Amino acid sequence: MKYKVYTQLFLYASCLFIMATSCASKEKKENTTNTTQTEYEQPNILFFVADDASMKSFGAYGSKYIKTPAIDALAKEGATFTNAYNCNPKCAPARACLLTGKYSWQLKEATNHNPYFPEEFKFYPELLGQQAGYFTGFTGKGWGPGLYKGKHNPAGPEFNKHEKKPPFKGISKNDYAANFADFLSQKPEGKPFCFWFGVFEPHRRYELDSWKKTSKQLADADVPPFYPDNETVRGDLLDYANEVEWYDTQVGRAIKILEEKGLLYNTLILISSDHGMPFPRVKGQIYEEGFHVPLIAYWKGVIQPGRSIDDFVNFPDIAPTFMEVAGLKPHEQMTGNSILELLKSDKSGQIDASRDHVLLGKERHDVGRADDEGTDLSYPVRAIRNKEFLYVHNIKPERWPVGNPEYGYLNCDGSPTKEYLTALKPDDKEYHFYEMSFAKRVEEELYNMQNDPHCMNNLALSPEYSDVKQKLRTQMEKELIAQGDPRMLGKGNVFDEYPYFGKRLNYKTGERYLVPDSEKPNK
Incomplete structure (x- = not known):
């Protein structure tokens, strides 16, 4: 009888031990899985870049007459940089800084507009593909104008086959969002992606008086003090506004595609423009509106919503940032400095005291x-x-x-x-x-x-x-x-x-x- 009681107690204790061990093992496995996702899963990278859009042309930066709801929503749920600069305010040199992580005057021929890009420089899309297994590509405008040697544009393989009729004559027929969806459909299962979403807008030429086809009024335009305030200038600004709004539309469509594919949670999104609007004293000129660019960052679960960052950042900082996001050390050629720590911080205002100026x-x-x-x-x-x-x-x-x-x-x-x-x-x-x-x-x-x-x-x-x-x-x-x-x-x-x-x-x-x-x- 006594032996039977001891046997029952032993069996009961054994069951409790097995259950406890099983639960502990399950909990350990779940914790290991979460740690792996947080620390080691490579994020996707989606970089939006407009062609000739001023910082002040977005609602997130105070614009009242140009409506950019998609971009503004990302700014509200992400971080807005108040002091982002392009290093050199023209298309080819600014984009060269983005892709190489180098300052413009360090890029030899690529310091100039419409150059031949020296073969010695590496581009971050190529490096991410070779060293971190990223699936890369671009739509719209990549690096340019100019010549380069190689199979692909420095921004990556081209995805530009889809077109659609635009609302105004000055807008490209490129169906950017459809081309982005095409890119994602070709992405191998399990691979992270890095995509350059380069719209041609609001580069000139514009359809003259296209603003008259909208609800805009001449009184809506915000005329800078270095221009005369007249109907000619106001109308020109409103035609420009239509194309900035088209950029915003494409951003919104791309974000919807990410949501539908379940990819938004692990994608770092940056939104910018290569330089200011294509107007006198702005594009190509060393004055504030020419080189002070928008930079908005969204990364669900990593970037805390509603932050405003005052640190000075420059286009050469973007490539090393993407390298670190992918888990790599910045390439030895890169002289810019990663902003990853700024993105991960929970603070607003000035975060890194050393980032107090740009060249x-x-x-x-x-x-x-x-x-x-x-x-x-x-x-x-x-x-x-x-x-x-x-x-x-x-x-x-x-x-x-x-x-x-x-x-x-x-x-x-x-x-x-x-x-x-x-x-x-x-x-x-x-x-x-x-x-x-x-x-x-x-x-x-x-x-x-x-x-x-x-x-x-x-x-x-x-x-x-x-x-x-x-x-x-x-x-x-x-x-x-x-x-x-x-x-x-x-x-x-x-x-x-x-x-x-x-x-x-x-x-x-x-x-x-x-x-x-x-x-x-x-x-």
Whole structure:
């Protein structure tokens, strides 16, 4: 009898032990699974980049007359950077900085617009594919304009076969979202993806007065103080607004596709633009609206909603960020610094005290600049921007900043606004608007960005700001020398000597013509 009781007790205890062991094993397995997903599962990367959209053109940055609900919703649920910059405010050089993680003046030929991209540089999509197994691709506009050697655009393999009829004539027929869906349908099971979603909008040309087909009114437009306030300018801004809104529509469609495929939870989404709007004194120019770009980050479960980040970040920081997100160390060529820690932080405002400024610059953008030194010349500028000031050094102030007037100021896209400004005469009361956009500039410029965000009042010649100016110039040049900038090392003429592979200018007739294929390097 006693033996039977002991046997029953032993069996009961054994059952309890087995149950406890089983539960503990199950709990350990579940915890291991969660740890693996959190720490080791590679996130997807989706990068949206507009072509020529100013930061202030989005609701998340204060725009009232341009409606961007899809982008604004992501900003509300993610993080908005208030001090993001593009390093060089023109399509090809800005995108080169994004793809390589290098500062513009470190990219040899790719410092210029419409260049031949040197073969020595690596691109983050290629690196993610080779080293981390990412499925990569792009739609719309990748890197360009210019020539490159290789099977694919530096932004990755092309997905551009789907088209649809756009609402206005100036908008591309590219069905960006359908091409993104096509990309995802071809993605191998279990592979993370990295996709460059590059719309062509709001690049010119626009359908003239397309705004009249919408509910927009001339009174809605927000006219910057460096333009005259008239119907021509207002109408031009509203036509531009239509194309920014089209960009927002494409973002919204892409996000819906992610949701439907269950991919939104583990995808880092960045939204930006390569530079400011294609208007005089903005695109291609070293003034605030030309190089201050939108940057919105969304990453469900990682980025806390509603954050506003004031740290200064620059386009060279994007590539190393994507490398770290993928679990890789940034490539040795990358001189930018990852912003991953900023994304993961739970703070708003200034997070990293060392991120208190950015360096900016440009060399040759479009052709149409000539003098006794030659033709196809650059307009070299270097600048430094911190929280309070923008200091600009126009290294060759004797040259025309937007190109020679006799050739049509070719570093400014054609537009009704440009036509109005360039038609002004010296005795017109609005002539100062022409001068702000197209006239030659003094060697040094200094602007108080707290009081003068539109860069209207140059303080460089004011004695009370001489110390500030010198301090900023010294800091800028010291950092540029450390980065090997040829302009700081007495070798700046190299930027004028690099060939141009876009439309070349006949300096006798003033006409532009395509570079013959015989003069182009083989791809």
